[in-house]
């Protein structure tokens with residue numbers, strides 16, 4: 001049996017999985033990184049390691065034990081540990097990544113989890129960046145068709161629904177890559193969300209679940225403003241580049257740890273994408 005279980009996006013984070021960016025480089029897999037590649041040279045290994053080190057320091061400062069996945073040379077995006085496995089209250093679910101350049105990431109995750117998965121995605125495609133285990137009993141899954149498709153989202157939703165959970169499947173344009181580019185929770189009753197883009201019905205649904213939103217404009221969402229990770233107990237990790245949002249989060253009374261992550265946000269992933277929560281206390 002797996003030792004890991006996560007029942008919300010906002011319980012106190014005690015264990016988290018990261019992967020050092022030793023082989024990280026930008027490859028043209030999404031609209032954000034394609035824009036980056038048009039105007040910049042590849043980042044240096046030293047600069048990447050320094051930024052990732054700031055993220056790990058913030059997670060440790062927040063009290064989380066940081067587990068490290070060994071990076072593989074042929075998998076440049078392994079650093080985005082959010083996408084290949086999502087941990088549920090019943091244990092880890094192995095996802096089915098859509099991009100050929102990322103599919104091999106499953107192998108190291110099978111080793112890390114000793115083959116102990118609650119479920120394994122086998123219909124369509126499913127990526128962890130589209131999955132939000134909002135709170136015990138309620139989840140939502142983004143299905144843009146670009147990364148997670150309807151078949152993958154429906155299969156995952158069916159497993160949770162069989163346990164009595166409410167699961168909303170949310171469609172959005174694949175330009176935005178993952179749902180966590182448009183929406184993440186900061187606290188049990190507070191989200192950061194790109195209201196320019198999200199379906200108003202989704203926001204109404206969140207309100208019905210007692211969650212209100214801090215608005216993140218389109219331009220800030222495309223620099224991964226929404227892509228924060230809650231550490232629980234009123235603390236969040238949000239990239240230093242999101243200065244306006246970080247001030248808004250602090251004005252809400254939250255403690256914001258803000259590592260510099262510009263080289264990773266330019267690749268299409270911020271603190272939420274770079275972390276896979278293994279255990280949270282409810």
Ligand SMILES: NC(=O)NCCC[C@H](N)C(=O)O
Pocket residue numbers: 029030033077080082083099102128129130177178180181267268269270272273
């Ligand atoms: N959850 C996420 O939004 N993950 C970011 C993945 C970025 C990576 N460059 C990719 O295109 O797959």
